[in-house]
Amino acid sequence: MSKTIKKICCIGAGYVGGPTMSVVAKQCPHIEITIVDVNAARIAAWNDENLDNLPVYEPGLQEIVAEARNRNLFFSTDIEKAIDEADMIFISVNTPTKNYGKGKGMAADLKYIELCARQIAAVAKNDKIVVEKSTLPVRTAAALKSILDNTGNGVNFHILSNPEFLAEGTAIQDLINPDRVLIGGENDEAIAALVDIYAHWVSRDKILTTNLWSSELSKLTANAFLAQRVSSINSISALCEKTGANVDEVSKAIGMDSRIGSKFLKASVGFGGSCFQKDILNLVYIARSYGLTEVAEYWDQVILMNDYQKQRFADNIIQTLYNTVSGKKIAFLGWAFKKDTNDTRESAAIYVADYLLSEQAEITVYDPKVSAERIYADLDYLNTRSSEENRALVKVVNTAYEACNDAHAIAVLTEWDEFKRYDWAKIKEHMKKPAFVFDGRKLLNRKELEDLDFKYYAIGE
Numbered sequence: 163m164s165k166t167i168k169k170i171c172c173i174g175a176g177y178v179g180g181p182t183m184s185v186v187a188k189q190c191p192h193i194e195i196t197i198v199d200v201n202a203a204r205i206a207a208w209n210d211e212n213l214d215n216l217p218v219y220e221p222g223l224q225e226i227v228a229e230a231r232n233r234n235l236f237f238s239t240d241i242e243k244a245i246d247e248a249d250m251i252f253i254s255v256n257t258p259t260k261n262y263g264k265g266k267g268m269a270a271d272l273k274y275i276e277l278c279a280r281q282i283a284a285v286a287k288n289d290k291i292v293v294e295k296s297t298l299p300v301r302t303a304a305a306l307k308s309i310l311d312n313t314g315n316g317v318n319f320h321i322l323s324n325p326e327f328l329a330e331g332t333a334i335q336d337l338i339n340p341d342r343v344l345i346g347g348e349n350d351e352a353i354a355a356l357v358d359i360y361a362h363w364v365s366r367d368k369i370l371t372t373n374l375w376s377s378e379l380s381k382l383t384a385n386a387f388l389a390q391r392v393s394s395i396n397s398i399s400a401l402c403e404k405t406g407a408n409v410d411e412v413s414k415a416i417g418m419d420s421r422i423g424s425k426f427l428k429a430s431v432g433f434g435g436s437c438f439q440k441d442i443l444n445l446v447y448i449a450r451s452y453g454l455t456e457v458a459e460y461w462d463q464v465i466l467m468n469d470y471q472k473q474r475f476a477d478n479i480i481q482t483l484y485n486t487v488s489g490k491k492i493a494f495l496g497w498a499f500k501k502d503t504n505d506t507r508e509s510a511a512i513y514v515a516d517y518l519l520s521e522q523a524e525i526t527v528y529d530p531k532v533s534a535e536r537i538y539a540d541l542d543y544l545n546t547r548s549s550e551e552n553r554a555l556v557k558v559v560n561t562a563y564e565a566c567n568d569a570h571a572i573a574v575l576t577e578w579d580e581f582k583r584y585d586w587a588k589i590k591e592h593m594k595k596p597a598f599v600f601d602g603r604k605l606l607n608r609k610e611l612e613d614l615d616f617k618y619y620a621i622g623e
């Protein structure tokens with residue numbers, strides 16, 4: 163018999179902690195869950211009466227929060243109380259790429275994880291199961307265990323690795339119906355306690371249990387393989403543009419081979435999101451630190467290809483617009499790294515914009531879910547130019563029609579469905595001629611646009 167978990171604390175109320183724990187709360191009304199965060203504004207937004215103000219946008223999330231919040235799902239800044247009362251603690255804090263010191267630009271920054279471990283150790287007065295939900299370098303559990311055991315109050319800690327495989331934009335669906343749940347650990351009772359929670363809605367044959375290190379490494383590996391497929395097809399998209407092949411036709415032809423499969427073979431301006439790049443960099447760093455140079459270089463190429471694709475997309479815009487975009491207005495449709503999320507971390511749009519701004523373009527952005535504040539913060543973070551210059555060169559507007567008004571060209575950076583439904587004749591009417599569209603997501607209908615006399619360019623065609 164495993165220990166029955168009555169109270170859970172989740173540290174980190176971000177894109178993973180928020181949706182993941184909301185779904186656990188929905189599926190397990192008998193468990194009381196408190197999600198805590200040091201960011202008081204974020205917690206306040208999770209507690210906002212108006213569900214449109216939740217800090218994370220995901221289809222289906224609002225309904226679940228409405229159902230479970232203040233029933234068995236709570237959002238709080240009182241971290242110590244939540245740790246003290248919980249039987250099981252999920253650590254779901256950010257693990258960004260280090261931007262200082264040893265491993266700068268490559269290794270995962272584990273300072274937030276370590277802070278959590280120290281706080282858990284200081285507060286815990288009874289035995290706890292500590293679950294790594296954040297994506298961590300392989301063997302982090304050993305460091306966690308050492309901190310917990312050496313700084314704690316003599317209570318027992320069992321560490322589990324339970325990486326999250328949700329994709330933003332489909333997080334709720336992925337959480338309710340996961341391909342698999344992975345739990346790594348050493349203590350059978352602790353593993354069983356977590357398996358029992360998931361078993362409330364996931365069939366047991368989809369719940370895999372492994373040793374800690376396989377679980378930690380599987381998460382990095384899964385992201386590396388997914389990103390590799392995008393970079394592989396993107397590399398072929400460049401070749402398609404030179405040879406007259408069409409990358410969609412190539413994707414379809416190879417994807418029907420059951421050994422390859424059809425998913426994740428869509429060419430685009432490049433992958434973004436908070437995870438792929440950071441997790442591959444981390445994998446590369448780990449491989450290098452074990453002296454596995456060839457392994458490190460192999461995976462590094464996935465990132466180099468992604469950078470190349472973003473650069474190529476921007477270069478094509480400049481070249482096509484008669485080799486200069488200086489003083490020209492480019493409308494950006496989309497800023498989020500993919501549709502159905504308000505997350506912009508590592509979005510291709512940021513890098514394409516930065517490159518075009520360095521060529522003195524003027525950019526007007528419309529994204530249905532991303533705020534102006536976020537867009538300016540993303541550009542300021544790059545430090546390429548002053549924040550005043552970013553604000554002078556980039557305008558953020560509330561409709562796509564406004565964005566495209568008087569534009570020399572449109573660049574589609576996110577595959578939001580609504581872009582397909584626009585009145586493209588009306589958009590063209592108000593643009594400079596010839597009216598160019600650069601479709602970084604292969605979203606729009608070439609025939610429709612060409613019939614309207616747009617000059618239409620899509621990746622890999």
Ligand SMILES: NC(=O)c1ccc[n+]([C@@H]2O[C@H](COP(=O)([O-])OP(=O)(O)OC[C@H]3O[C@@H](n4cnc5c(N)ncnc54)[C@H](O)[C@@H]3O)[C@@H](O)[C@H]2O)c1
Pocket residue numbers: 173174175176177178179198199200201204241254255256257274277278295296297298326327328329330436437
């Ligand atoms: N975003 C994804 O799609 C995704 C998918 C799978 C796994 N992951 C992994 O999950 C982890 C979290 O990612 P995310 O996207 O939710 O990050 P996020 O930045 O959205 O959220 C992390 C939250 O943790 C909080 N936090 C940091 N240190 C804290 C501390 N000491 N105490 C309390 N709160 C603290 C931050 O304030 C922030 O709100 C990362 O390791 C990431 O790699 C992310």
